[in-house]
Amino acid sequence: MIRGRKSILRCAGRLFGRKNAISAVAENQPTKNRMYDWHIFEDYRRKLLTIIREGMVFDFKEMALSIFRLQYEALPAYRRFCNKRRVYDSLGIWELIPPMPTTAFKELPLTALPEDIITTVFESSGTTGQKPSRHFHCEDSLTAYEASCLNWFQQHVLPPLDGHRYIILTPAAEDAPHSSLVHMFDTIERVVGAATSEFVGVAKDGGWHIDHDRVIDLLVDAARFDRTVTLLGTAFSFVHLLDECKKRDKTFQLAPGSRVMETGGYKGKSRTMPKDELHKAITETLGIQPQWIVCEYGMSELSSQAYDHVAGSEEYRVFRFPPWARTRVVSAETGNEVKLGETGLLQVFDLANVYSMMAVQTEDRVKRLEDGFELVGRVNGAEPRGCSLMPSDS
Amino acid sequence: MKVEIPNYFLADLGPEAEFTESMITEACLALRRNRERYLAVRDTGAVIRILSQTAENWLEDDYPYRELALEKGPEETGFSRATLKAGLDHFFNQLTGENLEDLLLQELGHFKRMDSPASARYEGTAQRASATTGSDMLLHIAAGNIPLPAMMSIVLGLLTRSSQFVKCASGSSYLPRLFAHSLYETDSKIGACIELAEWKGGNEALEKVLFHYAESVTATGSDETLEAIEKRLPRGTRFVGHGHRVSFGYVTKEAMGGYRAKRMVRDAADDVVAWNQLGCLSPHVFYVEDDSRDFAYQFAEMLAGELAKREKEEPRGEVPQEVAEQIASRRSMYEVRAAHLPDATRHWYSEGSTAWSVIYETDTLFQLSCMHRFIYVKSTPNLEETLKGAETVRDNISTVGLGAGEDEKEEIVMHLARWGVSRVCALGQMQKPPLTWRHDGRPLLSDLVRWTDWEQ
Numbered sequence: 131m132i133r134g135r136k137s138i139l140r141c142a143g144r145l146f147g148r149k150n151a152i153s154a155v156a157e158n159q160p161t162k163n164r165m166y167d168w169h170i171f172e173d174y175r176r177k178l179l180t181i182i183r184e185g186m187v188f189d190f191k192e193m194a195l196s197i198f199r200l201q202y203e204a205l206p207a208y209r210r211f212c213n214k215r216r217v218y219d220s221l222g223i224w225e226l227i228p229p230m231p232t233t234a235f236k237e238l239p240l241t242a243l244p245e246d247i248i249t250t251v252f253e254s255s256g257t258t259g260q261k262p263s264r265h266f267h268c269e270d271s272l273t274a275y276e277a278s279c280l281n282w283f284q285q286h287v288l289p290p291l292d293g294h295r296y297i298i299l300t301p302a303a304e305d306a307p308h309s310s311l312v313h314m315f316d317t318i319e320r321v322v323g324a325a326t327s328e329f330v331g332v333a334k335d336g337g338w339h340i341d342h343d344r345v346i347d348l349l350v351d352a353a354r355f356d357r358t359v360t361l362l363g364t365a366f367s368f369v370h371l372l373d374e375c376k377k378r379d380k381t382f383q384l385a386p387g388s389r390v391m392e393t394g395g396y397k398g399k400s401r402t403m404p405k406d407e408l409h410k411a412i413t414e415t416l417g418i419q420p421q422w423i424v425c426e427y428g429m430s431e432l433s434s435q436a437y438d439h440v441a442g443s444e445e446y447r448v449f450r451f452p453p454w455a456r457t458r459v460v461s462a463e464t465g466n467e468v469k470l471g472e473t474g475l476l477q478v479f480d481l482a483n484v485y486s487m488m489a490v491q492t493e494d495r496v497k498r499l500e501d502g503f504e505l506v507g508r509v510n511g512a513e514p515r516g517c518s519l520m521p522s523d524s
Numbered sequence: 525m526k527v528e529i530p531n532y533f534l535a536d537l538g539p540e541a542e543f544t545e546s547m548i549t550e551a552c553l554a555l556r557r558n559r560e561r562y563l564a565v566r567d568t569g570a571v572i573r574i575l576s577q578t579a580e581n582w583l584e585d586d587y588p589y590r591e592l593a594l595e596k597g598p599e600e601t602g603f604s605r606a607t608l609k610a611g612l613d614h615f616f617n618q619l620t621g622e623n624l625e626d627l628l629l630q631e632l633g634h635f636k637r638m639d640s641p642a643s644a645r646y647e648g649t650a651q652r653a654s655a656t657t658g659s660d661m662l663l664h665i666a667a668g669n670i671p672l673p674a675m676m677s678i679v680l681g682l683l684t685r686s687s688q689f690v691k692c693a694s695g696s697s698y699l700p701r702l703f704a705h706s707l708y709e710t711d712s713k714i715g716a717c718i719e720l721a722e723w724k725g726g727n728e729a730l731e732k733v734l735f736h737y738a739e740s741v742t743a744t745g746s747d748e749t750l751e752a753i754e755k756r757l758p759r760g761t762r763f764v765g766h767g768h769r770v771s772f773g774y775v776t777k778e779a780m781g782g783y784r785a786k787r788m789v790r791d792a793a794d795d796v797v798a799w800n801q802l803g804c805l806s807p808h809v810f811y812v813e814d815d816s817r818d819f820a821y822q823f824a825e826m827l828a829g830e831l832a833k834r835e836k837e838e839p840r841g842e843v844p845q846e847v848a849e850q851i852a853s854r855r856s857m858y859e860v861r862a863a864h865l866p867d868a869t870r871h872w873y874s875e876g877s878t879a880w881s882v883i884y885e886t887d888t889l890f891q892l893s894c895m896h897r898f899i900y901v902k903s904t905p906n907l908e909e910t911l912k913g914a915e916t917v918r919d920n921i922s923t924v925g926l927g928a929g930e931d932e933k934e935e936i937v938m939h940l941a942r943w944g945v946s947r948v949c950a951l952g953q954m955q956k957p958p959l960t961w962r963h964d965g966r967p968l969l970s971d972l973v974r975w976t977d978w979e980q
Contacts, residue, residue, distance in 0.1 A: 211863035231856035238864055462848035464876050475849060493853055495845075509849040 171200055171242065175274055175484050181454055182277045182482070190456060193481050194224035197488045204242035207234075208487065225458065225467075229477045229489035235263035235431050242485040243268050252310035252430040265310065265430050271485045275310075275433040276317045278482040282452045283318055286437035287391045287424050288360055296327035297348050299340055299363025299371065305333035310430040311393065315362055331367070340367055342374045349382050349416070358387040361416070364394040368412060369403055375415045383417035389441045390418055393426035425449075427505060431490050433482035436502070448502040455480040459498035462509075473497045473506050529592070532708055534721035535697040543721065545733050551719050552689065552737035556660050559687035562713035567639045571682050571714075572624045578703075578710045579619035582612065589706045593699060598841060600698040601671065603800060606838035611799055611955070612699075615672055618959045619679065627960050628683065631969035632656055638685060641978045651980045656973040658684030659739035659762075665725070665753060667744040668696030670799045673766075675703045677742055678718065682707075684972050687717040689734055697722040725749065728756075735761065740972055742766070764971045766964055769804035769922030770892065773951055774910060774936070777813045778929035780823065788927045789823060791952025793830040795925055796880075798955035800840055801895045805923045805947075805954050808893040809900040811910045820903030821870065824884035827901060828872030831880040840879045840897050850894045851878040858883050888913030907936060911943050922964060923947040925954040 174197055180186045181193075199219045202209050212218065212228050221227065232254075234240060241248070247268040254263035267275065288294065296319055300306065303316035319327050330345045331338040352359045363371075368390070375381065390412055403411070409420050422442055427449045428435035436449040436457075451457060458467050459474040468474040476496045479489050496503040529536060534543060534551060581587045590612070597608045628635045633654075634642040641653035662681045666674035674690055678700065681688040692700060701720055708715025723730065725745070735741070740762040743753050750765035757763055773795065779788055795807050810827070812820035843851075855878075861869040870884040880897040888904050890913050904910045914921065924945050928936055937948050946965030947957070962968060 207860070207864045209863075210866065211859060214859060214863060231853070231860060233853070233857045234860040237857075237860060462845065462852035463843075463878050465852075466876075473845065475852065491856060493849075495849065509853045510846065 170196075171204075171484065172270075174200065175270060178274055178454065178481060178484065179277055182274075182281050182452075188454075190453070190481070191224045193454070194227060194456075194479055194488065195221065197481060197484065198224070198227045201242060201486075201488060204485075205240060205487075207238050208240070224479065227479065227489045229479070229491035230487040231491045232263055232429070232431050232493060234487075235265060236261040239264065239266065240486050241266035243271065250313070251308055252313065253308040254430045262308075263429075263431055265486055268485070271433075272313075274482045274484050275313075276321075278434045278452065278454065279314045279428075280317060280321055282435060282437060283314075283391075284322065285452075286440050287389060288322070288441065291358070292324070293357065294324060295348070295352060295357060295359045296323045297345060297359055297361045298327065298329045299331055299345070299361065299367040300329060301331040301333040301338045302329040306331075306338065311364070311428065314428070314435070318362070331363075340370055340374075342371070345371060346375070346378065346380060349380075349384070352388070353382045353384055353417075356385045358385045358389075360389045360391065362391045365392050365403070365408060366394075368392055368408060369401060372408075372411045372415050381415050381417070387422075387442075388416070388418050389422040389424065390416070391424045391426055393428060393435075429492065431483075431487070432478055432480045433484075434478075434480045448499050448504060449496075450502040451478065451480070454482055457503060459496055459503060468498050470498055470500055475509070476503060529701070529705060532715065533701060533704060533719060535692065535701045539694065539722065543723065543730055545729055548721075548730050548733040549737075551721075552661060552733065555687035555689060555717060555719055556737070558713070558716045559660060559685075563682075563685050563687060563717045566685065566714075568628065568636060568683070571685065572621050574707065574711045574714055575619060575624060575679060575682060576621040578706050579616040581706060581710070582616040587706075589702045589709075593702050597699065601696075602841055602843065604839045604841040607797065607800060607841070608699075610797075610838070611670070611672065614956050615675065623959045624679075624683065627968065630960050631967055632973070638683070638973075641976070653978045653980065655976045655978070656684075656969075657976065658686035658973055660687065661738050662686040662688045662972065663734050663738035663741045664688060664690045665741065665743035665745070666690060666692050666696070666700070667749075667768075668693030669802045669804075671696065671699035672799075672803070673744055674700040678703065678707070680968060680972060681718075682714065684969060686740070686972070688719070689738065690718070690720045691725075691731075691734065692720065692722040694722055694724045731756070740764070742972070744768075762971065764966075767920070769920055769964065770890075770917050771805050771807050771921065771923040771925070771954060772890065772914065773807045773810040773925035773927070773954070774907065775810060775812045775823065775927035775951065776929060776932060776936070777819060778932060779927035780812065780819045785819075785822065785826065788951060789826040789830050791927070791950070792823075792827055792925075793834055794952040795954040796827075796831065796897055796899050797834050797838055797840075801893065801897055801899070803955055805957065806895070807899065807925060807954055808895075809890055809902055810925075811888070811902050811904045811913075813906065814903035820886075820901055821884055824870065824882050824901035825872065827899065828880075828882040831882065831897060831899075832874065835874060835879045843878065843896050847894070847896055848878050851881065851896065851898055854894050854898065855881055890914040890917050892917075907939055911939075918944055921945050923949060923954050923957075925949055925951045927951040 181188045202212060202219045208230060215228050217226060217228050243266055248266050249269055250267040250272060252265040298315045298319060300312045300315055303312050306312040328348065330341050332341050409423050412418055412423055413420055421444055424441050425438040426435050434452055434455040436451045438447040438449050439445050456479045458477045460466060460477060461468050461474045473495055476492045476494045478492060481488060493509040494505060495507040497506055582590050593612060594605050594608055598605050625635050633644040636642040637654060637656045641655040643653040647653060664674065664677040674692060678688060678690060690700060697720060704718050704720050735757050738761060741757060742764045743750055744766045747767045750767055754763050754765065773792060775788055792810055799806065812823045814820040855873055858869060858871045862871050868886045872882040874880045882899055882901060884901045886903050888902055888909050891900050893899055921944060924940050926936060926948050940948055
C-alpha cells in the first residue's frame with residue numbers, strides 16, 4: 131500500500147526537519163553500518179507475521195525479550211531510560227521490561243526506522259494545545275500493524291461476509307493520513323469490506339465531522355432492503371450521529387446481524403455519555419441490540435487493539451488484546467502489579483510494535499481482571515502546564 | 525485520656541449529614557443571638573486570654589484534643605502524625621497573648637480599639653480617637669488544602685468579636701472542628717458563637733442563606749471560585765478573598781558556599797515536608813544560582829538525600845490513587861527527558877513509593893509541582909533570569925524562601941517586592957509565617973471591621 135506516499139514522505143521530512151529542543155532523530159536511528167540490527171529486526175517481523183497470520187505457536191517471553199533487546203540496541207534514549215532503572219539487555223524476565231510512557235512519544239521520535247523509509251506518521255488526537263504522540267511507520271511496519279488489527283477485528287467484530295456494508299464514521303485515509311484509527315478502518319474496508327462500503331466523515335481543520343445526510347441515506351437504504359451494516363466510529367461520532375437522528379426524528383430498525391464498533395474517548399469533541407447510555411441510545415435509534423455493539427481499545431502508540439467481546443455473544447465485557455500483546459496493571463504508588471480486581475495503570479507489551487516501543491506505559495486507569503481489563507479512567511493533569519493546574523476547590 | 529467529640533457543631537454530624545435551609549437559618553440566627561449575649565460584651569483582654577489559654581492547652585502532650593488530632597488526624601486528613609505535630613505546634617506556639625496584642629497593634633494601631641475609642645500617639649495630639657466594630661456574623665469559606673487558614677480565620681474573627689460560620693470544603697473540617705471544640709471547652713459561651721459545617725462548594729440553596737445573614741465573608745480558593753462567590757453576595761456585604769498562591773525558594777551562590785550548603789538543604793527540606801507541600805506558602809521550585817551548574821545540581825542531590833531521611837522520621841503518608849498516578853506519570857515524563865538530555869534534566873525518586881521526588885532542570889521556567897513532596901530544583905544564573913522564568917505566575921506568587929548572604933539580602937528583597945512578591949522569609953520558614961503575617965500582602969483585621977472616628 132503506497133497511498134499518497136510522496137506527500138506523506140514530505141510530511142515526515144518536515145517533522146524531522148523541525149528543529150525542536152529535542153531532536154535526536156539521527157541518533158535514534160540505525161545507520162547503514164548497523165544493517166546487522168536491521169536483519170534481525172526483519173527476521174523478527176517475519177516470525178511475527180507467521181504468528182499472526184498462521185496462528186503459529188510461540189513463546190511470548192522469547193519474542194518479547196528478543197524485540198526488547200533490538201529496541202534497546204537501536205534506540206539510545208530507550209537504552210538510557212532502561213539503564214537508569216538498572217535494566218540492561220541481559221534481562222531475562224519479560225515482565226521487567228521497562229515500558230516507555232506514552233508521553234515519550236510526544237517528546238522523542240521513538241523509532242528504529244531510518245528516516246528515508248518512513249512513509250506514515252500516526253499522531254494521537256489529543257485535546258487542543260497538547261503535543262501529539264507520534265508513531266513512525268514504514269511499509270514493513272504497516273504490514274505488521276495491519277495484520278494485527280485485521281486478525282483481532284475479524285475475530286471480534288466481523289468475519290468477512292458477502293454483501294455486508296461498512297459505514298465508517300471517519301474520513302477516508304487520504305484525508306486523515308495521521309490517524310491510526312482511520313488507517314485501521316481503511317485496512318478493514320480494503321481487505322474485508324464490500325465495494326459498497328463508505329467513509330462518511332469529512333475532514334476539516336485537523337478534525338472531522340460526519341456527513342449526516344449521507345449516513346442517514348445509507349441507513350434508510352439499509353433498513354429498506356434489509357441489508358446488514360456495520361457502523362465503525364469513535365464514541366463522539368456516535369453521539370453526534372444519534373443527536374442528529376433525534377433532531378430529524380429518525381429511528382431505524384437495521385437488519386439482524388448489523389453491528390457497531392465504537393472506540394475511544396470524547397476529548398472534548400462532543401458531550402460525554404456514559405457507555406451504557408450510549409449503547410442504549412444506539413439500540414433505540416438504530417435497532418442494534420447491545421450484544422452487537424463491540425467496544426475497542428486502541429491508541430496510536432500501539433499496533434494491536436483490545437476488544438471487549440465478540441459481536442453477538444452474550445459474554446460479559448472485558449477488554450482483551452490478541453495473544454501477541456499482553457498487559458500488566460501496576461500500582462502508581464509502588465510500580466508493582468496490582469491484585470485481581472484492583473485498579474492501576476495499564477501497561478501494554480505489544481509484540482507487533484516492531485520498530486518503535488514494544489512496551490508502553492499508558493495513562494489509562496484500568497481494573498485488572500482475570501482475562502483482561504476494564505477501563506476506569508484516565509490520569510488527570512499529568513503534564514506540567516501553566517497556572518490552570520491550580521488545585522480546585524471542593 | 526480518650527474523649528468523644530460531642531455534637532456541638534453541624535460538622536459533628538458527619539459527612540453524610542444533609543442540611544436544610546431551615547437548619548442553616550436557625551444556626552445563623554443562633555449565632556447572631558449568642559454573639560449579642562456572650563461575645564459582644566467581652567473585652568479584648570478576655571478574648572485574648574481565651575485564645576492563648578486554648579493554645580497553651582494544645583501544647584500539652586496529654587491535651588485530649590491534641591491527642592485526637594495526632595491519633596485520628598492522619599486518617600482524617602492524610603497527613604502523618606509527625607507532619608501534623610510540626611504544623612500544629614508551630615501554630616499554637618504563635619498563638620500567645622503577646623503576639624495577639626502585637627497583631628491588634630499592627631492592624632488597628634491600638635490594642636484597645638475593639639473595646640472603646642482609643643488614640644494612637646499620632647491621633648492623640650489631634651484630639652482624635654477611633655473605635656472598631658466587628659460583624660454580627662462573619663462567614664468563612666475555607667478551601668481544604670491545609671487546615672491552618674481556617675483555624676487562623678477563627679482567631680481573627682474572635683478578635684473582632686464577630687460570630688462566625690465556617691464552611692469547610694468537603695473532607696477538610698476535622699482539625700478546624702477540633703480547634704472549635706477546644707475553644708468551646710475553654711469557654712462554652714465563646715464556643716457558642718462559632719458554627720462549623722462541611723459540604724461540597726456550590727450548594728446554592730444553603731449558601732444563599734449564609735450570604736443573607738453574613739455581614740462579612742472571607743474565602744480562600746481558586747480565582748474562579750472567589751469570583752463566583754463574590755457575584756452571589758448581596759450588595760453591601762464585605763468580601764475578602766484569598767486566591768490560590770504559589771511560592772518558590774531562591775538560593776544564591778553565596779548562601780551555598782562553604783559549610784552553609786548543608787544547612788540550606790535541611791531548611792529547604794523543611795519547607796517541602798511541612799504540610800506535604802500543600803499550602804500556598806509551600807515551594808514548587810527552588811531556584812539555585814549557578815554559574816557552572818554544579819551548585820544547583822549538588823543542591824538537588826543533597827535535597828534528595830535529605831528527603832529520603834525525612835521520609836523515615838516524618839513520612840508523607842498515603843495519598844489518594846489519583847495523586848499517586850499524577851506523580852507516577854510526571855515522574856516517568858522526567859525519566860524520559862533525563863534519558864534523552866541527561867545534562868539538562870536529572871531526577872531522584874523514592875524507591876517503591878511516590879513519597880518524594882526531586883527533579884533537577886537547567887531550564888528556568890517556573891513549573892507547578894504536583895506537590896505531596898514533589899520538588900523542582902532549577903539552576904539559574906541570577907535573580908533577573910529567575911523572575912523571567914516565573915513571569916507566568918507573577919500575579920500568583922505568595923512567598924519567596926530566601927537563602928542568601930547577609931550583604932545581598934536587602935537588595936534581593938527590594939527586587940522581589942517591586943516584582944510583586946508579598947512575603948520573603950528565610951528558607952525553612954516558608955510554611956511557618958508569624959501570626960502577624962499579612963496574608964497576600966493585605967491587612968488582616970482592618971478588612972473585617974468597621975471604623976468609627978471620633979473627633980473630640
